[in-house]
Amino acid sequence: MLSARKQLDEIRQKIEHNDTFEQARSTFETARQLLADLEKQYKDLDAEAEELRKNIKELENKLYGGKIKNPKELMGYEQEAGLLRNRLSKMDDSLLDMMERIESGKNRTARLKQVFDEARQTWDEEKAALRQKADEVNGQTVGLDAKRKELLKEIDGATLSLYEGIKSRRGQAVVRVEQGRCMGCRCFLSVSELQRVRGSSIVQCSNCGRILYLS
Ligand SMILES: [Zn+2]
Missing domain, CATH: 1.10.287.1490 (Helix Hairpins)
Incomplete structure (x- = not known):
């Protein structure tokens, strides 16, 4: 854009x-x-x-x-x-x-x-x-x-407002997970966070709050 x-x-x-x-x-x-x-x-x-x-x-x-x-x-x-x-x-x-x-x-x-x-x-x-x-x-x-x-x-309303909120604070709302790290803040994720990211629900980084996805 x-x-x-x-x-x-x-x-x-x-x-x-x-x-x-x-x-x-x-x-x-x-x-x-x-x-x-x-x-x-x-x-x-x-x-x-x-x-x-x-x-x-x-x-x-x-x-x-x-x-x-x-x-x-x-x-x-x-x-x-x-x-x-x-x-x-x-x-x-x-x-x-x-x-x-x-x-x-x-x-x-x-x-x-x-x-x-x-x-x-x-x-x-x-x-x-x-x-x-x-x-x-x-x-x-x-x-x-x-x-x-x-x-x-x-996308449902709650997810959308979550997304917009993160976006307005952080600029980028959805970030990739690479080699166990959140690519938004570069922090390593816990094992349980990684497991949840592999699932289908929306998971936020516990450090920066961005929505995570696996590449
Ligand atoms: Zn993060």
């Missing part, structure tokens, strides 16, 4: 938690989060670069539009445009670099997704087998319970 309960506990633990699956999930989730962050960064930087391009365009319109004649003013715009182009060039480099990282991030995430899916499928199959095993163990337990109840019906 105890071993059946232990078996069921172990099965439940295996159904509730699976290290391989958890690890695959967390690795995949981390990669997916990193990729999402990177894509967000790229989008933000891309919008910033777009804004910069617009600013440069406006400056160039001022520079080459012909409306502004003041050389000092033109030189100022020229300098500003130069600075902005410089910044834009660096941004474009970053964007290119990010795009490569996004590409490899996508590949990595796809691979990890596959590992995760496989781990989930394997675990699902394991769980199905474990549930079936649990059903079997449960079935056996129910069978044993029924058998025990059948046996108890055949």
Whole structure:
């Protein structure tokens, strides 16, 4: 009975938690989060670069539009445009670099997704087998319970309460006699006790009170 309960506990633990699956999930989730962050960064930087391009365009319109004649003013715009182009060039480099990282991030995430899916499928199959095993163990337990109840019906009330009393005090109520000793307390039995054990009546050990039987 105890071993059946232990078996069921172990099965439940295996159904509730699976290290391989958890690890695959967390690795995949981390990669997916990193990729999402990177894509967000790229989008933000891309919008910033777009804004910069617009600013440069406006400056160039001022520079080459012909409306502004003041050389000092033109030189100022020229300098500003130069600075902005410089910044834009660096941004474009970053964007290119990010795009490569996004590409490899996508590949990595796809691979990890596959590992995760496989781990989930394997675990699902394991769980199905474990549930079936649990059903079997449960079935056996129910069978044993029924058998025990059948046996108890055949035993009279006094014997039963004697049995339950010893069991609650000693744990094991019925013990074997081996080479003249009670295997519950290891005491040697008297000759008359041994003779009575050989008979059909219920005999208790005079030392520990357990019910004796000969193997
Ligand atoms: Zn004993």
